[in-house]
Amino acid sequence: MSDLAAVVERERAETAMDALAAEGVYDDSRSVRPYGEGVAVPVTAPPERVDVLEVVETDLPPRNRDLRDLLAARGWTDDELDRAPASWAVVGTCVLVRAREESLPRPDEVGEALLELHGEADTVLLSHGIAGEHREPDVEVLAGLGDTEVVHTEHGTRYALDLAETMFSPGNQAERVRMGEVVAPDERVLDMFAGIGYFTLPMARAGADVTAVEVNPTAYRYLVENAVLNGVEDRVSAFRADCRDVDAAADRVVMGYYDAPDYLDAALDALAPGGTVHLHATTPESDPWAHPVSRLESVAGERGRGVEVGDRRVVKSHAPGVEHVVVDAIVD
Missing domain, CATH: 3.30.70 (Alpha-Beta Plaits)
Known part of the structure; x- marks a missing residue:
């Protein structure tokens, strides 16, 4: 055949x-x-x-990976093509596009073309970013069924979420995978900003015992659901609370939040001597490490604890001139 x-x-x-x-x-x-x-x-x-x-x-057409070709076939001018999205992500059955609406020509045609490119998807969403204390997304349906609830699979971990209600950053994929690789079985982990389980799930699947804290009620609901979905509910203790109000003892603390340096007091209160902290932050591209490292050393010093900085990573660009970074450190 x-x-x-x-x-x-x-x-x-x-x-x-x-x-x-x-x-x-x-x-x-x-x-x-x-x-x-x-x-x-x-x-x-x-x-x-x-x-x-x-x-x-069945006859399936040749795969065309070039959005520009599909839009050109719809009569787009060179100027319009230059303003077309250069990147997007497939999250479950949704295509998630990040672009400024005012600079995006013919958004409905972009949506239809992306559905043509990705036959496994049924909805195209335009993201206007994340806002508010609960990090809630602002998305607009460009094409398709408009079903924003998906199950996204990434290196064996399954994430159920609603892209209209809970954030998901495709650019953090390498960091999510990495956290599942650095933990040891039965290690005690505190995930202070767990969301739907971005880091909690890979770590629990690797055998860690994770205390996962999330204040957003919608994200918390998916966190609990995802623990069951991945068969790790016995290794995840989930709390809907401010992470500063949860008592925990941990060998490793994950601080996956842009304002995480402001929560270092609570993190170090939970971290056992010799434990590891993963401190996320947004920093100037010109000097990405100065603030998170100095803040970590200052808070640890107030407690008479020393800091050994290990790996430092740029996760992704957050905005022009601003990086999303992670600092790994052992605190004695």
């Missing part, structure tokens, strides 16, 4: 594509397209290790 496709449930499309690629049968030269109530994923041979609904013969 030729032009084979494996049909999978729409909500499993992202995971199935990764599994088919790992088996070596995913055909990335052809597009993914809706098929009945599911999604047709192109394959070079019937899969043997991946569960699918059925394998069918």
Whole structure:
């Protein structure tokens, strides 16, 4: 047979594509397209290790990864094409685009073109950023069904969330993966700003015992749901509270919040001697380490504790001239 496709449930499309690629049968030269109530994923041979609904013969067009080509076919001018989104992320069954609405020509056509590019998706969202104490997203539906509740799979960790109510940063993926690699089984971890479980879930899946604290009630609901979804509910103790009000003893403290340096008193009160803190912050690109390191050393010094700074990482650009960074340190 030729032009084979494996049909999978729409909500499993992202995971199935990764599994088919790992088996070596995913055909990335052809597009993914809706098929009945599911999604047709192109394959070079019937899969043997991946569960699918059925394998069918169907014509799937060549995969076009160039948004500019699709928009040019819709009659966009060179000036309009230069203002088209340069990047986006597929989160579950949603395509998430970050762009200034006032600079984005024909937003509805951008949405339709992105759905054409990503047949596994059913909704395109334009993000206007994150705001407020609870870090709530502001998104607009550009195209598709408008269903913003998704299950996103990332290196085996499953995140259920509503992109219209809870934040999700694709640019933090490497850091989420890394946290699942640095913890040891049975290590005690305090995740002070857990959200839906961004760092909690990879660490718990690696065997750590995580105290996860989240003040946003919607994010907290997904945090609890995601612990069950990933089978780690026995290793996650979740609290809907201000992290400064939770008593915990930890070998490792994760501070995944831009204003985390303001919470170092509570972090070091929980951190056992010789423990590790992962301090996130937003800092000037010209001097990214001065403020978080000096603040950490100052708060530790007030407690008569020393600091050994280890790895320092730029996670992503936060804004022009501003970096999102992480400082890892051992505090004696």
